Amino acid sequence: MNNEIDPQAASAPIPGEEGVSTAEAGEKEIDLNHLFPEEDTDLNRLFPDEDIKRLLKSISRNKKDLHTIKDRISEENAAGEEAEDDGAE
Numbered sequence: 001m002n003n004e005i006d007p008q009a010a011s012a013p014i015p016g017e018e019g020v021s022t023a024e025a026g027e028k029e030i031d032l033n034h035l036f037p038e039e040d041t042d043l044n045r046l047f048p049d050e051d052i053k054r055l056l057k058s059i060s061r062n063k064k065d066l067h068t069i070k071d072r073i074s075e076e077n078a079a080g081e082e083a084e085d086d087g088a089e
Contacts, residue, residue, distance in 0.1 A: 030050070030053040030054065030056075030057050031044065032044050032046075032047060032053055032056060032057075035056065035057060035060050036056075036060065043056075
């Protein structure tokens with residue numbers, strides 16, 4: 001078995017990002033300090049890797065989505081309980 005990395009494979013584009021130029025990638029730079037304003041440290045310096053920044057952005061978005069879903073379910077449950085209370089009287 002050969003453990004050497006194929007130089008051609010190392011420079012191959014990531015699937016789904018074939019058409020993304022370096023200028024476009026720079027425009028979509030993720031500012032972690034903006035995503036997590038409550039943090040005191042410079043998150044961009046702490047996590048300079050773009051893959052980690054994308055992961056943290058995704059986690060932040062998922063957390064917001066979960067809170068939104070939880071709030072909607074709570075509102076629906078409260079509305080359903082009110083409807084049951086009105087019908088029982």
